[in-house]
Amino acid sequence: MAHDNKKVVLKGQAAIELWLQGREAWNKWVEENPVADVSFHKADFTKYGVVPFENYKFPKGSVDFSQAQFGAGDVDFTQAQFGDGGVYFRETQFGEGDVYFIMAQFGNGYVDFAKAQFGEGDVYFGEAQFGNSDVNFAQAQLGEGDVNFAHAQFGEGEVYFGHARFGSGEVSFKNVDFGDGDVIFSKVIFGNGPIYFNESKFGAGHVYFNSAQFGENNVYFYQVQFGGQYTSFAKAQFEGNVYFNASIVSGMFAFSDIRNVHKARTVSFKYTTFESAVNLGGNRFSCVPDFTNTKLSHQLSLSHFTVNPRKRNSDRFVINFIIALQRFCFGHKLKHSRVKKALELSNKFPWVGKITAVDKKDIDRIRRLKELAETNKHHKLALDLHIEEMKCSRWIETTSKRALFAEFLFEKFGDYGRSIQRPLVGIAATGVLCSPIYYFNSTVKEPLFTDALYYSFSQMLHLIPSSRTGRSELAIKLFESTDKIPNHIFLLSWAQSLISIALVFLVGLALRNRFRV
Incomplete structure (x- = not known):
């Protein structure tokens, strides 16, 4: 034990020896030294197996477990009480056992788990309470087991999980109150286990899941409250099903340029309320996003947005x-x-x-x-x-x-009213294909094929006044008189006229759809 400017500092071997005496001795020392720093910096707990800090109380000064090493046993901080100083687990290496911070109480100091490495066991922060300072899990390796933050409460500080990596187990942030600070999950890598944020509450701060990578399992944001001015999942990667059902989004919401979204079979926003602008641009879904029973009060951006139903x-x-x-x-x-x-x-x-x-x-x-x-x-x-x-x-x-x-017919000849080329080609093909019929059924001795071709196209443009005069003259050249035109030629002309009307309509429909204001 040392004194630094009259402030008690418990560190090194002295801290380990006091811990080995048990909870009662430790808590009694804290009662006698309510304002002190505790340092297990670079401490080696590997030889102790299970490391219990359950119900341990820490003084109001800083608590430093940075770069400490834990062994194969469990590490238990269940219901531990930290003071208002900073709590540091930066670059701490947890072993192969489970890690428990269930119902742990952190004060208003900075909480730092940046670059901490959790092992093969499960990680529990269920019902943990964090103070009003920042909480940092940046680049933390959260192990291969389950990760559970269910019912945890954060304060007014920033919650930062940027670049953290989760393993293949289940990840649960159910019923978490993230407080009023910014919440940042940007560039987080989740494993292939299911991910739950059900009934969680994000406060007044911004929420960023930009470029986060979600695994192949389902992602659930059921009944989540996003209370900040901006929530972004831009360029996030989803490979499993995604559910935002019955959530409330108060600020702007960006779900744009999502990567690998074509692998998701379900993307649902059913019963969700959006109280500001929503951006879904740049997404190519291989399913149909479910916006049934949603409420939108502002603009919805759908630029470069496509769906391809299965x-x-x-x-x-x-x-x-x-x-x-x-x-x-x-x-x-x-x-x-x-x-x-x-x-x-x-x-x-x-x-x-x-x-x-x-x-x-x-x-x-x-x-x-x-x-x-x-x-x-x-x-x-x-x-x-x-x-x-x-x-x-x-x-x-x-x-x-x-x-x-x-x-x-509507699809093949007009591409559902989107193609100008198809009906124009159809008009030209109909005119050319009918020309030999008029030519070989001509009643004159030496008819001209060009006359038959012109006559065929005149049947398709009968609404043009000049076409009527030309059609009569061409009929005389091919059949000597309009009275001598065979009945089956009349039927062909009538059918050709109907076809031309339908094709001209498709041209007009395509022009209208293309240049609609």
Whole structure:
């Protein structure tokens, strides 16, 4: 024990010897020295196995466990009480056992676990109470076991987990009160265990999950309150399902440029309330984000936003045909890769097989997104979502073969009103293909093919006044008189006119959709 400017400092071997005397002796010393510093800096606990500090009280000065080393046993700070000085576990190496800070009480001093290394055991900070200073877990290695901060309470300081790394176990921040300081999980790497932030409360500070990497398991933010002016998940990486259901977001919310989001099968914001602007730009989902029953009061940014609903072939005819053909060519037994190839080929013929949505609820989700796109004047996205709605509705809501055939023509000849080129090519092709029919059915001895070609196109442009005069003159050149035109030629002309009207309509529809104001 030493005195530094009349302040008691317990450190080194003296601190270890007092700890070895047990809790009662330690707490009695703290009562006699309420203002003192305690230092286990670089202390070696590896030879003691289990390291109990359960219900230990620490004085109001600083407590330093930085660069200390713990062995294979558990480390237990359950219900430990720290004073208002700084608490330092920077670069501390915890061993292979579990680490307990359950119901530990930290004072208003700075709490530093930066670069601490936890081992293979579980880490528990459940119901721990932190004071009003900053809490720093920057670059901490939180081990391979479960990490549990459930019901922990933070104060007014900053909570920093930037660059921390979690293992493969479950991570729980359920019912955590993060206080009113900024909360930073930027560039955190989570493992492949499930991650829970359910019913947690973020206060008035900003919340940053920028570039955080979430693993392959699910991430839950059920009933979370984001009370700050800005919450950002920009450029975060998700590979599992993501749930923000029934949460309340008071400030601006950024869920933009998410990496690997195409691997997520579910992204849900159902029943969530957004009280400020929301940015979902730059995301390419392979599912349909669920915004049903959400409340948005400000602008929703959807720039460079796409969805690709999962679909399946409910009719096995095409798949079975392709597999049978492969068996004929390659033998009776097929490799998994060839069966997978058959499935991929069958999806390229959606009108032969019954390609429909895997999840029927995607239809309502798309409708909600379409509504939001229309509200925010994003006409192109609204049109794209309307098309996805039609595709997902096939064989579910749209079951009439006539309706499906009309949709088939609408897709092939107009790309659902998005293509100008397709109907123009259709007009030209119809005119050229009908020309030989008029030519070979001409009643004059030596008709000119150019006259037949012009006559064919005049049938398609009958709304133009000059076309009417030209059509009559060309009819005389091909059939000597309009009275001598064969009946089947009249029928062809009538059909060609109807086709041209439909194709001209598709051109106008595409122009309207492209240049809509």
